[in-house]
């Protein structure tokens with residue numbers, strides 16, 4: 001059936017499929033590079049041959065198709081970039097209770113209850129309660145169950161990253177718990193000079209989350225020193241001249 005579709009028809013189908021995946025899955029879960037590569041290779045084979053099974057390498061430059069139409073491309077979604085952007089947006093929305101109904105729901109349902117139940121975001125522990133079979137041990141230390149509190153706050157790995165970043169930025173790392181960091185972040189977000197702290201929090205947590213996924217999906221983990229350096233670089237690129245001069249380099 002699919003082979004009867006024209007190239008333009010298949011292109012439309014691929015685009016629709018990618019954007020619905022992006023709208024749904026990529027907004028909820030960080031997708032690993034491996035998964036993204038697999039999706040892209042199925043799409044590209046389908047686009048070229050109308051089949052999804054094995055075939056010779058499709059003579060299409062996928063990178064080219066991802067370019068906007070004005071640049072001669074087809075404006076196909078770049079899953080990797082989209083997924084990263086969507087996850088950052090999600091972390092941001094959760095941290096600052098932007099107006100989306102479901103984020104409010106996450107807040108009232110999960111985060112308010114976090115003082116006595118911190119195992120409720122989409123970390124492995126949560127996934128396993130949805131019946132998705134994963135190892136519930138923390139993939140970074142393998143000593144404790146993976147919960148939000150453990151992964152982002154209590155684990156040695158997260159603490160080293162957070163404290164490393166804070167030291168270099170001359171920020172106080174404070175009491176490292178979910179509740180206290182979230183409260184401080186919300187307070188800082190309202191202050192004129194609080195932007196550096198907010199950036200430090202989002203970049204640090206996002207970096208730990210990425211390393212966790214790198215470990216889960218690719219069995220690779222960078223040292224915290226490398227991660228801290230990476231986080232600082234990202235902050236230095238985005239922060240004000242004044243904040244940059246305060247950084248210890």
Ligand SMILES: [Zn+2]
Nearest residue numbers: 138140141155
């Ligand atoms: Zn751990």
